[in-house]
Amino acid sequence: MTESLFFFFASLTLLCAIMVVISKNPVYSVIFLILTFFTISAHYILLNAQFLAAVNIIVYAGAIMVLFLFVLMFINTGKNVEGTIKRNVLAKIAGTVAGGLLFTVVVAALKDVTLGHPDPAMYNSQVGMVENLGKVLFTKYMLPFQLVAVLFLVSMVGAVMIGKRETGEQNF
Amino acid sequence: MDSVVLIYKGIYILAIFGISLLIATYSTYFERKIAAFIQDRVGPNRAGPMGLLQPLADAGKLFFKEEFIPAKANKVLFILGPGIAMLVAAMTSAVIPFGDTLILGETSFDLIAIDVNIGILYIFGVVSLGVYGLMIGGWASNNKFSLLGAIRAASQNISYELAMGLSLIAVLMLSGSLSLKVIAEQQTGFNWNIWYQPLGFLIFLICAFAETNRTPFDLPESEAELIGGYHTEYSSMKLGMYLFAEYINIFVVSAVMATLYFGAYNFPFMENLRNAFDDPVLGNNVVTIIGVGVMFAKIFAFIFFFMWVRWTLPRFRYDQLMKLGWNILIPLAILNILLTGGGILLYEYFTKG
Missing domain, CATH: 1.20.5 (Single alpha-helices involved in coiled-coils or other helix-helix interfaces)
Known part of the structure; x- marks a missing residue:
């Protein structure tokens, strides 16, 4: 039950996080970022850390993202700025190479990681x-x-x- | 056993949801009646006896009006705005204890939907999300007046949330728990928090008015300068959702104030009444049922107070609103925390030696 819930929330988090990056409209990006905070809070609740979950929502979704949205509403009233910026081919190739290299480094670093297994007898589930x-x-x-x-x-x-x-x- | 509790919780959550909708519906009627009384008018009196069916007539009218979406509006967000406002408003009442426990047979039922140990933080988190409905709706309308209303709503909510949180901390210092159930249980009889936190209650009350966008803090929708504020472009039930969410918020915030400061379901001499019955189960149940009545009486008193203020006081100017929030309420709330901390230390020094 917990494991399937974890995979559900994890995939939802990744989906929302990707949508933050690929949304054309900055207001949509902010809304998807708020959804990402919610799904991260769901992970905290799965880890029995309810306080962290609530504080995450209050501080990030309730205050900081309101200010983000506030600023976006002032500087951009619905115009699509993405299409007006012309990128040349060289910049696109450089971006692809740099992104691919970063991805390789992350994969290589995570390949040999050993996950810490807490001792179930010693672990206190009320720690959060x-x-x-x-x-x-x-x-x-x-x-x-x-x-x-x-x-x-x-x-x-x-x-x-x-x-x-x-x-x-x-x-x- | 487990399934009994699960079914009971489901029914209870539905009941609380229904009650908050019902109270919000009839708040509109009583708002108009109280306004009429204060202004020496009659008020709604055509639909049903004493106009009691007026909310139903209003709802029917709103449902059958034309759904209008401006051509340049962002359609998805325009529809999402009132939805968010309504969703967030209806989520809050889940952690409020409307009564003590009812004992039927061998099972005891808590009169609270979900008893989480972070109850007050849950309410605070959900309330802080309420502003998104207003902001998104106001921005998506693609109208300068709506945008100004949305921005006023956002800055006002953020400013007053700080003072509200700080005034809550003093209550939490007294109770030592974030659970609303525990806070309610600690105020047995007449031992209400208002006697220890008069300043904190005053700050919380003012912030509650600001958070629910009620007069004298209704600048986001001030009709004289902003037409209708964030809901200028809304019509039909989408407008109804915004207005309805406001009344649900008033109900919830009244319930929170009653729980935090006015002893929730506790009333004076409840222990004497409980002991007057020979059968402890019967005594407990009678006290609980009276307690639920007392809780709702307190909530209605607060809702009446909200309406009374609305039809008595004029609106703030915007710079006065910000000055009150940042320069007066926040320092006062910090002073209140210091006083409470000092008071607790003195009390422990003299009682525990």
């Missing part, structure tokens, strides 16, 4: 629950957690500084 996650974050990984918080604070202050109006600038 929010209580356990919180305990680990506030004890074992306290320093990295705090550092990330400081990093976010710095970026927030930076964003406010950039967005702030200069004195004398007109309001609207």
Whole structure:
């Protein structure tokens, strides 16, 4: 049951991710990216990590992608920009070769990978629950957690500084 | 045994879905009646006794109106927009506990559709998706007024989601759990969270108004400057879906407020009532049934409050809206978290030594 569900969601994730790249309309790309986040959250739920699944949806689908869509609506109102860009043949050949090489490297690197098998006797299936996650974050990984918080604070202050109006600038 | 629970859950989910649709339908009627009362009018009074069949007449009218799609609109997304709005609105009520447990024979039935341990995050996630219906519909209409409405909706929802999340954190610090069922159980009798979180409740209430796009926060659809906002180009049942989703959202957000701050299905002296019966099963069931009634009474009180505010207060100006969200509500919510944390520490210091 879980395995067939995994393959269903995995193929759905790949399909949505490919559609993000090949969609001509950027708004469609964003919508498929949102669907990709949903299917990734489904994977988290299969792994019993419900907190991560919910936070993934809230942060990425609920906030960041709204801003993406927001910006896209301003810069492009439905016009198809893809067709207007002319690519020459040399660029197409170079792109194919580079993409093929990257694919070969990825396949070669993944060929010899040994997957870690967690010991079923030692494995705690409740490890993804929010209580356990919180305990680990506030004890074992306290320093990295705090550092990330400081990093976010710095970026927030930076964003406010950039967005702030200069004195004398007109309001609207 | 397992199949009994499964069938029960299926019936319960269908029942909750039906109830939210019914309440949303009749919210339109009561909105018009309350508006009429406040403005000293009569209100709808032709369809049925006291106009009680008016929602059915409205629905019939909306279904039979012309389905109109603008020629330059993006057809797929234009139809998808109201669908998303409706879907997201109907998904939220799954994790709200409408009552305690009913005991029939040897089985006890929880009056909650799905009890996940991240209940409040689920609601928060689904609510944050609600804006997509508005944005996609507004953009796909290919109309400047619709686009402006959609963009207002997006920026307003994102701004107020932050303050809403921060005000929730204080409640979670008190309860120590994300499950709405546990939060409801902790507020037995008259021990409601509102006594500990008055400031948090006020922030949550204001954000709830902003998230459901109700007056005084209905700038995405302000008819004086944007015609109809994001639903300018919509007609027929697609328009009906948008309006309907708004009323379902009001119902859900009222239920969430009742659960988080006003004790859900708990009412004063419920333990005395439970102990007054000799048979503990009968006592439990009587208290549960009264509790469901109390829960719905609280929800209706909040829905009435939403309507009362709509017909009393004027709309904000857009810069005032943003200033309120970012400069007032978010600092207040952070202050509330600090106060709550300090309060919990003091309480533990004095009680546990």
